[in-house]
Amino acid sequence: MALRVYNTLSRRKEEFRPLHEGFVGIYVCGPTVYDHPHIGHAKSYISFDVVVRYLRHLGYRVRYVQNITDVGHLTDNADQGEDKIEKRAAAERLEPMELVEIYMRSYFEDMDALGNLRPDISPRASGHIPEQIELVKVLLDKGYAYEVGGSVYFSVEKFGGYGKLSGRRFQEQWEAVRIAPNPEKRHPADFALWKRAEPGHILRWPSPWGWGYPGWHLECSAMSMKYLGETLDIHGGGMENIFPHHECEIAQSEAATGKPFVRYWMHNNMVTVEGTKMGKSLGNFVTIKEALKSYSPMALRLFVLGSHYRSPVDYTEEAMRAAQRGWERLNRAVQMVKERIRYAPDGPEDRELSEAVRRCERDFSEAMDDDFNTPGALGALFELTREVLAGLESGTPSRTTLKKVEDLYSRLAGGVLGFRFEEEGGGREEELLDLLVEVRAELRRAKNWELADRIRERLRELGIALEDRPEGTVWRRYS
């Protein structure tokens, strides 16, 4: 079966075919770095990380571009209000670019913790002013834009395709804006490509229209086309960006190049908290750093991948506890397989477990090919895990079989879904445990049951179980 992707533009799943066979160019709208990332960012960027990972797994050479917005994103979507970066920098008494460094670092720190691969290119809006100015010039030359008093606006009436992504018509768009129309705009739905800098505005650059700064939508068109060409294979982002952000990107890009801007538009749904939309004003804003105080990064990853990227997911304590337990179960199974490989018998393949591996691989691929159905893919992995744990409990699978299981976990759970399996602790811990097991064996030989049992009890308190077997005692971590 071939990969099928839901395209927001056509509102249906389509077979995935990139522009150039074997290569995929993907652009995902990155964060505006004026605060620590929240769990909505976790959903968005884990989802697209898995898209990139799966495309690579299928053999594509992928170039993944994700921007950093460090200028031009205003507090109000309708080209008014303050620059978010400048506003926060003033509040923190920092140079805007100091603020950007702090939150850009915080962003990558959290993404690294969650196991997301770094984008191949992370272009910054403030670092691509000439490219944005050039694009505005082209749009002016072609008659799609007009200048008023140092600002340049895109004329939506000139571009026939405006509204094709969101399905919104002008009247609706205007109503959606719900603010007093800007008198400089010829049509209320027109949007700013370049804004003149009012006095006191710090983030500004010289342009043919005077000192100013780029409109928010412009950066994504300029940077995506610079690094991926005039037609992108995939453009991703949150659903809340369909309108106006992505609608405007299409308009300005296609008006400038005369070519289709994006082949597949992909949009992820949002994270709610206890059933309500997350928002700073609502006081239910959860940062990734806060979430990671209570849950492990891989549990948060499992929580996100446990729902489809196009479905909303509700962040609750119960759901996160379930994700934490699920992650620990998966991680423990992987660790147990690794440990058992050390002393597993040579021998032929175990039929049942080998069959389970094949089934898992097939179900995983089918799910992922169906518009990156990660809940289905996880289901296949947990089904396998159930059989692996049963197999380990009831028998001694051969090394060959266990290696197949390990390989599958590594490729699919690790490589595609991005889970990072790790033994806890490390360092000398294992050697100390081996020594305790050895001392306890001596104590049992000497019939010092009391002290031997005390060791077992104390280890249990530390989350380590001792299993006495004919071939000797084995320790394993259960927490």
Add this chain to the structure above:
Amino acid sequence: MALRVYNTLSRRKEEFRPLHEGFVGIYVCGPTVYDHPHIGHAKSYISFDVVVRYLRHLGYRVRYVQNITDVGHLTDNADQGEDKIEKRAAAERLEPMELVEIYMRSYFEDMDALGNLRPDISPRASGHIPEQIELVKVLLDKGYAYEVGGSVYFSVEKFGGYGKLSGRRFQEQWEAVRIAPNPEKRHPADFALWKRAEPGHILRWPSPWGWGYPGWHLECSAMSMKYLGETLDIHGGGMENIFPHHECEIAQSEAATGKPFVRYWMHNNMVTVEGTKMGKSLGNFVTIKEALKSYSPMALRLFVLGSHYRSPVDYTEEAMRAAQRGWERLNRAVQMVKERIRYAPDGPEDRELSEAVRRCERDFSEAMDDDFNTPGALGALFELTREVLAGLESGTPSRTTLKKVEDLYSRLAGGVLGFRFEEEGGGREEELLDLLVEVRAELRRAKNWELADRIRERLRELGIALEDRPEGTVWRRYS
């Protein structure tokens, strides 16, 4: 005593007085990110990290700007040759900005490992093209520059101060270049502010002089003045950059603003390997990542700080082993003090040790005030460490005294010199060790000397010593 800084411009130590009382703006030439950083970078950036840390320790509010060169640094200093980024990107078959992401990340990874604080702003040359173009325009307007066929050159004869940093005169400079003069230049020592892009050159932008790219020197003037104002308090870099790089920075900045560009020029010396200059062509190029395979990051930090920043330092196995031992000694002392605080007796200050703390603090400050004499500062810390270890061995210093020692290590060795003291291992290790000590005590009570001794022996092999004391057995790590 006040801080005195050696100023390359005056060739003597001067009392440090920033332009605005209480504030320091410092700019340090950052790496050209086309390869993994080497131990020469370690010396440069650890040295300036300690400068920044000490200034903050003295109470200054410091803004630390360190650029990332991702365009314009040519393989040949005399404005000829290929762009280093573009050349390497072609070799690795990557988009230049993909290459930049890889090596920029590698750079920060290594700097983080070595304990360097991140700069407050890390501006990228490619992200400041408009600022560079503006600077060229000013220099053309003021008659310090001329355009030839799409390139713009700075006229060194027009700027009276050219040569004041390096002490080189034009004739020498020309000879130093030792290549055929560029026929476009009016004087062989003139340097490029902007270069026209030849066909096939990828890293290029539109400008009033056609498509091109900035000269290497230009970025540092444009970015430092953007973020720190027209006069910087400190400009740092490697000695090899005095000429032509910093000489050109002064010329273009002062010609443009008419103000002194930098109050204190600071230059660090180089790292040699087994007595010879390090170079790729010489095959003795040591990356930080390679060095960290054999030595701990803090040992490399100690190695660098063990010589003055203006002195060369020779990287040899012997020197690194000594640094590793020194670091372990220091770290062990800090860990021992922390452990002993747990069960130290209450009581008055120990006179001798308290005196040693005061002496260390005084000697440390005197050394650092003398142009950041880190070998002297380290000497003071090791002198204290000698007395601390002796004090711990011979007696039981009071908690009050030990807390003073801990505080000093934390402020001076940690805060100022940037050492990161860490217990090895972690996780459950300590609890397992406590359990082993407890089991061994039981075995001794039961006169099972053989098994009790086996525990001691095996722990010794793992680098853990058991000390039997009247109040009980205590374990400590010695490796």
